[in-house]
Every structure is written in structure tokens, then in C-alpha cells.
Amino acid sequence: MTDTLAIEAQQLSAAYHRKPVLNNISLTLPAGQWTAIVGPNGAGKSSLLKVVTGTLRPLHGELRIFGASAGQQRRAGKIAYMPQHEQMEWDFPVSVQETVMTGRYGLMRHDAWWQRLLPQRWANPMHRHAVEEALDAVDMREHATRPIGELSGGQKKRVMLARALAQQAEILLLDEPLAGVDPPSERLILAMLERERRAGRSIVMVTHDLPSARCHADQVVLINHTLVGIGPPGEMLSDAMLAQLAVGGSPSGGLHVAA
């Protein structure tokens, strides 16, 4: 598994509303590794994830996932995604359990046609078990029936993680999974991600939390519109590289060095 490439980007460029955000990025992420993407605010880290999820269409370049086209792998359910907190509609009338279940919606394409027409209660029990397992993994089982709008910030993060877990995907794309989370939740999330990596999953997380990246990531990608560097955390998170990251690419925002 480790010799295959989870994500392979070649000369990717992308723009948001005609404003360039990613410029000529080429990188390869081996399968089964934990990658941290680090860079200043507005440097295109989230945009890189959005290219992988298909929300942002690249202007140039190619993206391959496990050797196949990204679209094919999305449909095969290989890519799970956890958005930033602000992107979600927390007022939406769904429960925790229903939210996590949306992680299974792609896999439901393989169910028999009559199972897809039934309400969840009578549909394929496999999905229900996966959701319960994911809720257990983030310690949210007891909140399963609550509306998502009632949860605290840390609980919301855990629900979004549970949704990504429930998908049982090969690649977990996580946009700032540790931002605004209290220390116990952070420990829980990091331990859970360690388990997922040991199970052979590839983890790609955007983060400003450099100590966690140092401690857990196998490799670090530095991005400031262009690729500034890619390598082991010891090399990439040195003062010299971080200084280069802050000035590299186009000027925008400072790097947050979390304590």
C-alpha cells in the first residue's frame, strides 16, 4: 500500500472568481501517510482540498488519485472530506446521526434499488452500523439524536469527523480539524487519526497547529500560492523554511504559530 500514490498533482493552477489561488503546484502524497498542509491565511490550502473534492475546477494541470481520475475516485467513495467550521449550515434541521449518515450516501449507490427507496430504519443495516461505529470513535453516541445546531464547537468538529470516518474512505481530507478545539477534544481527535493511519488510510490535514504537525505528520507541505516545500516535518518546520513560507508566493496574511 505504501508504495502507491494516494494523490498526485501535476502543475495544478486554480482561481477563485478570476483571482488566482494556486499556481503551478506539483506534488505526490504516498498512500498511508499523514500529511500536514501549512501556509498563511489565504494561501490556497483549503483551495487545494477543494480541487480534490471537485468544488474548485483547476484551470490547468492534472490530478490523479490512486492512479485514476479524481472524478472516478470520488464516485468510488475514496475521498472523505471535513470542511471548515464556517462552511457548514449549522441551522439546518438535521440530527447528529443524520449528518453522519450523509457520509454513507455515496456508498448507498451500491445498495439494491428497493433498499434505496426505504427510510433509513429499514434500509441496509450496514450503513447504520458504520454510523454508530463512527459516533463511538468520536465519543458522540449519546448525542446521536440531537439537532446539530445545539452542539458546542468541539462537538460539531467531532460530528464532522465522524461523518468522514463513516464513509470508510481511503483518503481523509480535513480542513483545520484542530482549530478552536479544547485540549481533551484535540487529544481524542489526534488519537483517532493515528488509528486511521495505522489502518492504512491516508490523511491530509490543513492546519495552523505546528506542534501537532511536528508530532504526528509524516510529511509537511508548505504552500503559499506556489509550493514552497515538501518533506519531513523536521526539515519543513524549521525557522528558515517558515520564514521562506511567509515571504514566498504573493504577499497575504501572516503565519499563525500556535502554541
Place this chain on the structure above:
Amino acid sequence: MSLLENLGNGLIEALIALLMLGVNLLPESFSAAFEYRFMQRALLTAVLVGAICGLLSSFVVLKRWSLLGDAISHAVLPGVAIAYLLGWPFFVGAFITGALTSLGIGAIERHTRIKPDAAMGLMFTAAFALGIVIISKIASSTHLMHILFGNVLGVQTSALLLTLLAGLVAVLAVWLAYRPLLLYTFDPQQAQALGFNIGLIHYGLILLLTLTIVASLETVGIILVVAMLVTPGATAHLLTDRFKPMLAISVLVGIVSAVAGLLLSFHLDVASGGAIVLVATALFCLALLVAPKHGLVVRIWQRHSLLHEQR
């Protein structure tokens, strides 16, 4: 054609008979109005329109498409006029101009620096103006008034059948595509990451919206249909934190306002479309006051008891 007509008439008769079973259970003062043939047909239309609009309005409210609903409903006018001119069914023309307008809004939004609300305001007023100009050339002003404000008391068989068909399509679509529609409304980016064709879902939902608007033309009219696409969903959103109950409540609010509005319009001799929308608004205000979790009374009470505890 005559076979189809007979089939359609038979279906309408059967549904009216079914509705009358329910109406006859009500007190005399309510059921008396429905002894008239035209009131029975109006009742069936009102129930259908209330139900379809209610169903769609949950999606419109949660997707923040209120203005888009307004835009499409206005943009339907030139299509209706052109279809009338060419002798086509209303729906065909209405759908074409409705869809063209929503495509135009999308194109302006993506390729220029104009913001979405301005793009909508621009496109739908232009389409509406075109419709007014065409209609003023070809039809009487009563005809225009009926399209603009609805006339449920004089509903035609063909319009009733179209409403029935629209209701069937909407229910089937929401049932068969429940998960894609829910996911697209809740979190479109997740839908994309899971490989759903969100272009298809987006335009499918717009098509459903256009169909609903056209089906409601004769009842509440172009100007007020957006109220039926917003108010029931907004009322339901205040009353529940679950999606399926929200669909059910907003369908119920749609039906209740349509029927009560129809009765008011009959007894007070006022415009049916306006009466229906006012009833829906009254229901919204009621929910705003007394909703169990998001109502004003509960929230004021909570704040009050919180202050009390602190003291």
C-alpha cells in the same frame, strides 16, 4: 385525445369525491360553501397547490432560494405569453423562459463582477417586462390580471390536470431523489466529494421549482406564488429541527392556508391569491410567537428566567 380527457375528468371527479368525504365531516358552516361545483374544483386545486408549494418551500428556504423563486416566477410570464401566442401548453413556454432566466443569472454571476442579487433583479424584471409587453399586445387585461394574481374560482380542467401532474412529479422526485436533494441542500461540497452530479441536482431542483410555479399560476398567480414557496417552509423551520417533519409541516401549512384562504375569498368576496397568502402569513406569525423552541414567547421566558437565576 378524448380518451385522455375522459380519464382526466374521471380522475378529477374521483379526487373531488374523496375530498368531499372529508369536507362533509366538517360543520355545516364550512361545508356549505362546497356545495357549488366550482368551489369543489377550487378546493382540489387549492389542496394540490398548497401541498406542492409546501413541499418545495422547505428546499427553497433552506437553500436560500427565496429571491431565486421570485425571479423564476416573474420570468415565467413571457413564456406563458409566447405559449399562448403559439397555442402551446403554458408549461412548455414557462419552463423555457424560467430556465433561460436562471441560466442567465448564473452566467452573469460567474462571468462578471455583478453580485447575485443584482443579477437576479436585473434578469427577472427584464423577463417580466417582456411578458407584460407581449401580453398587452395579445390578450385582454382580465387575462393578464388572472395570470398575475390568480383566479382559483375559475380554474380550467387543463390547469387542474397540470397541477395534479406537477404534484405527482414533485412527490416522486422528492421521494426518489430524497438523499441527493437533502445532501445538495445541506452541504453541496460533500455532495461533490461523494461524486454526485450537482449540476444535475441543481437544475433538477430548478425544474421542479418552475413546474411548481407554473402549476400555481391559476391559484395564487405569478406575483404571490413566491409567498407560497417561502412562508410554509419558514413556518416549518421555526417549528422543528428535523428535515422530514419540516417537509410534513410545511406541506400542512401550505394546504391549510390554501383551503382557509379559499373559504375567506368565497365568504368575503376578496381575491383568492391574496387571501391564501395572508392566511399563510398569519400561520407564520403564530409560529413565530408560540413555536416550542424558536418562538418569541419561549425565548423571552428563557431570558427572563435566566435573569432571575442570576439575581
